[in-house]
Amino acid sequence: MPLVDMPLEELQAYEGRSPKPADFDAYWERALDEMRAVDPQLTIEPSSFQVPYAECYDLYFTGVRGARVYAKYVKPKLPAGAGKHPALLQFHGYSGHSGDWTSKLAYAALGFTVLAMDCRGQGGLSEDTGGVKGNTLHGHIIRGADDHEDQLLFRHIFLDAAQLAGIAMNLPEVDPARVAATGASQGGGLTLACAALEPRVARLAPIYPFLSDYRRVYEMDLAKNAYEEIRDYFRRFDPTHRREDAFFERLGYIDVQYLAPRIRGEVLMAVGLMDTITPPSTQFAAYNKIVADKRMVVYPDFGHEGLPGFDDRSMAFFQAMR
Template sequence: MPLVDMPLEQLREYQGINPRPADFDAYWKRALEEMRAVDPQVELVPSEFQTPAAECFDLYFTGVRGARIHAKYVRPRQAAEPHPAVVLFHGYTGNAGDWADKLAYASLGFSVLAMDCRGQGGSSEDTGGVKGNTHQGHIIRGLNDHEDNLLFRHIFLDTAQLAGIAMGLPEVDEKRVYAAGGSQGGALAIACAALEPRIRKVAPVFPFLSDYKRTWQMDLAKDAYQELRTYFRHFDPLHEREDDIFTKLGYIDLQHLSHRIRGDVLMFVGLMDTICPPSTQFAAYNKMTANKRLVIYPDFGHEHLPGSTDKTIRFFLEA
């Protein structure tokens, strides 16, 4: 078959090339301490959209740096309590999606919480100086500042905070909270399960935000990773700081977080993916030490993977 990356045998052994900062563990310890010190001030507002089978709410909470984060919360009306919940994350620049997208889970007795990433296409605040959608540039936001100000640091913390809020809802079984998403959503599902290790199961689909230097090496700093090229062109045109830049990006590199996951993992990858190269995804998967399974689609790229949603639901339904 044609290749866009390494042969599969090499992918299964690949360990990534993006540097891991020496103080990586201290960095995330400090970040989590900041998150836990925040009073989330959770607010539930009934939505205009309601169904006979599920109640729908706009859920708001305060994240790090004072941002009010929005999530759609769908709660089955007739489910036993406590019941399982799934936390969903969307693709880059997007939003939590339609209410109807969550009803399949609600029909199976799951509560669903779908987060709007700060600064992207939903209703969450970006407190970095602007209101509204900043569209892209989130990978490089903060690179010229202290590493504690990287925007994806805050977004990763939002995922963990939302999962903790889900676990504290009286109707939810805190031991059966799961995470899922595709592309950026797959990355955030991994980050969520890594930073909130009580997540019982995680199902990432072709995760973004892993092994940035490999993407650069493959000349794939385009599409979703275009901002890496933009950054170098504007701020380091001679690549004099290249090593320092990739090391700083290592703080928000999934491959360095994925070993922290304690729940079961079901991950999906397409071997023809030129948006999030397979090797970058394997870098994160190969470092996972939890119980894990990988579903490989040889002929598919960064697109819908047939059967992946069904497999994810079955995974979450397994005892």
């Protein structure tokens, strides 16, 4: 089989290259305290898009640092007395948005509430309040890397994902014990971060997750496409790599491999072994640290693309919560 990374047996034992900050756990406890102190100022308004078997809403909440965050909210119309039902959180790829309403409706037809978040400052309606020192030319991974570690933008986006999970669990129609999450690429990374920071998430299906093992990406000469901003940072701000170690340690705060041990929900993850966008080893660095029940579905001949059958498998996995 062709290889772009390690052989599978090495991937299954790989533990990552990027450094973990010594105060990582304290960092995230402090971040969660900040999130919990925020008044979400939740607003829910009917959307202009509607279907007969579900209600579609525009949902906004206030996240950390005052940003207003948007999510599509789809609530199934169920018979009176049906009781509480499951919910699914959906997270999108890097630079994108929450997608069309139609992509939520299959789950609504199955009796799931669906919430799909727009990441702040990307292609949707959520707000990026900014206000950091250093580079903001492009790239959310490095946003805030030259400022205090609490200013990292992905810190805030990870907290938005966890906050949305808490909002879902408090919706009157939702069973808080049956909330799941899914997404591909950045959405896969946010799925892991969400379930780590809100460990009540019961099931998660991340697909080739982004935002893991940054140093490995750089050393593989794959700091391009989604990770291009890492190379760009060195070229513009540290051309002799004088601060390389400190830079990768700073990114360690927003490396999902180090959040992964916090996950308590059951995991179904997919990886393509020909992936040159989010290299397989970076994905296994996170997967191998998950201590909860987990399964990895391996696609040997596939890269960062649609993985045949995995959407159906994920849907069956989530329906089993019912």
